[in-house]
Amino acid sequence: MSVITRKSFYKSIIVLWGAIMLFACKNDIRKVSRITDQEVLPEMSGENLIMTYSDSARVKYRMYTPLYYKIHTEEEEYDEFPKGIHVIYYDKTGNVIGEIHSKYAKNFVKDGLWEARNQVVVKNSEGKKLETELLYWDTKKEWIYSDRYTRLTDGNNILESSDGFESDQNLEHPVFKNITDGEVQFEMDTSN
Numbered sequence: 001m002s003v004i005t006r007k008s009f010y011k012s013i014i015v016l017w018g019a020i021m022l023f024a025c026k027n028d029i030r031k032v033s034r035i036t037d038q039e040v041l042p043e044m045s046g047e048n049l050i051m052t053y054s055d056s057a058r059v060k061y062r063m064y065t066p067l068y069y070k071i072h073t074e075e076e077e078y079d080e081f082p083k084g085i086h087v088i089y090y091d092k093t094g095n096v097i098g099e100i101h102s103k104y105a106k107n108f109v110k111d112g113l114w115e116a117r118n119q120v121v122v123k124n125s126e127g128k129k130l131e132t133e134l135l136y137w138d139t140k141k142e143w144i145y146s147d148r149y150t151r152l153t154d155g156n157n158i159l160e161s162s163d164g165f166e167s168d169q170n171l172e173h174p175v176f177k178n179i180t181d182g183e184v185q186f187e188m189d190t191s192n
Helices: 003-024 029-038
Strands: 044-055 058-072 077-081 085-090 096-102 104-108 113-124 129-138 143-146 150-154 157-161 165-168 179-182
Touching: 096 129
Parallel strands: none
Antiparallel strands: 044 058, 058 077, 058 085, 077 104, 085 096, 096 113, 104 113, 113 129, 129 143, 129 150, 143 165, 150 157, 157 179
């Protein structure tokens, strides 16, 4: 081959290789959109935070967390706590009335609803201790509930339910569903 023919040959190979690469690297926009839509990135994040929630300049509860994500999409807005929370809540005079611990939590901001999962422990100021694997806390109604196995310890009394419970957030009036074990004491008014 002559020098001119070799140059033409190499140019042809380069052009052919370029055309193959151009057509081989075609991306389907719908596939790319589906992949990027599945990945929701936090609007804000933080580590080792103390967050205070108040209403009308009154502290309602204070929350401690090792990891925080604020997620805001077109469909929903929530705060996620993938390494858990410790919440202390207060009455109107600023006294501690209870605590919640869990290894995972999510706060659905618009609904005022918290979801706590994995080794959830609730304690009130009277010493009652509630344990479950899933707990919902409606902060607007000041109501907590679960549909999972729940155990309430009150001094020497233990009450267990396989189907959960519901109660005011202070555990003053818990109602258990399908009690599986435990000892319940009733006080009777004998003054009449």
